[in-house]
Amino acid sequence: MKPAPLYVVGLGPGDAACLTPQARGALARAQCIAGYHLYLELAPPELLHGKTIIATGMRHEKERCAAAVEASLAGQETALVCAGDPGVYALAGLTLELLESRGLLAVVPFSVVPGVPALCAAAALLGAPLTHDFACISLSDLLTPRNIIEKRLAAALEADFVCVLYNPRSKGRPHLLTGALEKARLFRRPECPVGLVRKAFRLGQNVCVQELSRFDATQADMLSLLIIGNNESRSLGRYMLTPRGYRIDT
Amino acid sequence: MKPAPLYVVGLGPGDAACLTPQARGALARAQCIAGYHLYLELAPPELLHGKTIIATGMRHEKERCAAAVEASLAGQETALVCAGDPGVYALAGLTLELLESRGLLAVVPFSVVPGVPALCAAAALLGAPLTHDFACISLSDLLTPRNIIEKRLAAALEADFVCVLYNPRSKGRPHLLTGALEKARLFRRPECPVGLVRKAFRLGQNVCVQELSRFDATQADMLSLLIIGNNESRSLGRYMLTPRGYRIDT
Numbered sequence: 001m002k003p004a005p006l007y008v009v010g011l012g013p014g015d016a017a018c019l020t021p022q023a024r025g026a027l028a029r030a031q032c033i034a035g036y037h038l039y040l041e042l043a044p045p046e047l048l049h050g051k052t053i054i055a056t057g058m059r060h061e062k063e064r065c066a067a068a069v070e071a072s073l074a075g076q077e078t079a080l081v082c083a084g085d086p087g088v089y090a091l092a093g094l095t096l097e098l099l100e101s102r103g104l105l106a107v108v109p110f111s112v113v114p115g116v117p118a119l120c121a122a123a124a125l126l127g128a129p130l131t132h133d134f135a136c137i138s139l140s141d142l143l144t145p146r147n148i149i150e151k152r153l154a155a156a157l158e159a160d161f162v163c164v165l166y167n168p169r170s171k172g173r174p175h176l177l178t179g180a181l182e183k184a185r186l187f188r189r190p191e192c193p194v195g196l197v198r199k200a201f202r203l204g205q206n207v208c209v210q211e212l213s214r215f216d217a218t219q220a221d222m223l224s225l226l227i228i229g230n231n232e233s234r235s236l237g238r239y240m241l242t243p244r245g246y247r248i249d250t
Numbered sequence: 251m252k253p254a255p256l257y258v259v260g261l262g263p264g265d266a267a268c269l270t271p272q273a274r275g276a277l278a279r280a281q282c283i284a285g286y287h288l289y290l291e292l293a294p295p296e297l298l299h300g301k302t303i304i305a306t307g308m309r310h311e312k313e314r315c316a317a318a319v320e321a322s323l324a325g326q327e328t329a330l331v332c333a334g335d336p337g338v339y340a341l342a343g344l345t346l347e348l349l350e351s352r353g354l355l356a357v358v359p360f361s362v363v364p365g366v367p368a369l370c371a372a373a374a375l376l377g378a379p380l381t382h383d384f385a386c387i388s389l390s391d392l393l394t395p396r397n398i399i400e401k402r403l404a405a406a407l408e409a410d411f412v413c414v415l416y417n418p419r420s421k422g423r424p425h426l427l428t429g430a431l432e433k434a435r436l437f438r439r440p441e442c443p444v445g446l447v448r449k450a451f452r453l454g455q456n457v458c459v460q461e462l463s464r465f466d467a468t469q470a471d472m473l474s475l476l477i478i479g480n481n482e483s484r485s486l487g488r489y490m491l492t493p494r495g496y497r498i499d500t
Contacts, residue, residue, distance in 0.1 A: 017275070018270050018271075020262065020270055021268075022268055062496060062498075085366070085373075086374070087370055087374060087379070088381075090381075092373075092374070092381065093493060094496055096491050097498050101498045106487065111374075112374035113374065114263075114268070116260075116335070120260070120335040120338065120364040120367055123335075123337035124260075124336070124337060127342065127343075127346050127362065128346050130338055131339065133387045134386050135386070137383045144383075155406070155408060155411075158405065159402045160402070161406075243343060244393050246312060
């Protein structure tokens with residue numbers, strides 16, 4: 001049996017209007033579609049109909065990738081779906097690692113189909129928070145030691161990067177975000193805007209910009225993305241803006 | 251005259267297969283389309299046909315945004331196009347600033363339509379270089395003082411971020427990239443992979459992964475994006491991988 005193409009596909013934030021034709025095409029061609037069950041719900045239902053579906057739960061990333069590799073080896077064209085972009089805290093990497101460990105890198109036709117990442121979806125809804133240099137940090141300590149997370153966050157704040165925080169707060173880990181905001185207050189003005197976007201471009205979307213000094217960490221959860229401005233960021237009505245250095249003559 | 255909607259639209263890397271339906275819809279609805287002339291060439295020609303087109307040259311960003319705002323004020327539904335995502339080193343910010351300076355924030359219906367950013371397009375072609383925390387830095391010193399660029403790069407390298415370099419090298423500024431690579435050699439192993447992607451998903455696309463110790467800076471230009479791995483990144487055949495911390499049992 002000749003292995004069939006294996007695509008790791010970015011669904012973007014979730015609305016079908018944000019799904020690229022390239023991603024839609026990969027889903028349409030695939031005979032097997034694998035993914036975290038909540039992400040499969042973001043895919044257009046008509047593209048799942050009649051296909052082999054491999055739905056797995058949270059923290060079952062290895063099983064999901066392994067099942068997708070097996071399907072490809074069995075000759076089924078396979079799409080492994082990720083929310084946002086497959087390269088940003090998602091499964092492009094783990095799939096490559098699995099292919100390597102099994103000696104399949106040159107055997108399975110592998111490709112990554114990019115998507116609109118959560119950071120760009122959130123930024124679009126906030127206005128323009130990312131217009132200058134930014135750092136992207138996941139606060140999840142499941143796979144990364146806390147001291148590394150804290151070191152990176154401190155370095156990014158000190159060097160005045162806009163800071164994008166993925167996985168900002170989970171029930172089992174409420175304090176990392178509190179600590180991150182305390183750290184931010186050491187390096188940013190009290191009025192520095194913090195943008196919170198929950199369920200960008202999805203039902204129940206919520207967008208808000210608050211001052212760092214007043215930001216309430218308990219609003220954030222694992223469906224949220226947080227953007228802390230740099231020292232020039234400011235709020236503009238309901239928007240958040242990080243200027244890039246243009247001179248605006250009024 | 252009632253101002254018409256003004257969209258700042260991300261075209262993604264350039265191939266129509268990477269243009270979201272949301273972005274396509276905004277271009278289709280727009281009566282006026284403004285953009286850097288090379289970016290207008292990335293938009294599907296049938297969506298430009300019969301429209302008012304405002305094409306401006308490099309470094310004319312303010313004129314471009316101002317003309318788009320004028321068109322909106324004149325009642326023309328207007329799309330201001332950007333390559334990649336409009337929030338990443340692009341015109342979402344400048345447009346908001348112009349609206350603010352003219353007191354038009356509550357007058358012009360403004361929105362940002364996200365796109366697949368160059369960093370995700372490049373990452374997809376390289377495999378999985380971004381799977382862990384990363385920092386995004388523009389090496390252009392037109393709008394940012396060199397000492398700030400250098401400080402941010404040093405901080406990001408020291409804290410072991412994957413480093414994404416936009417605008418890595420121009421004819422007038424060939425030495426900033428050379429200096430950046432020298433700095434990287436202080437913080438990374440000689441075999442740390444550096445990915446270079448030129449014209450992602452466009453005619454003339456070029457993708458390569460080289461060891462940091464051997465990386466030739468002269469390959470890079472303003473159409474390239476460079477990704478320097480972290481201390482765990484490695485090359486895997488033609489791919490570049492930054493692992494996230496999963497245990498792979500072979």
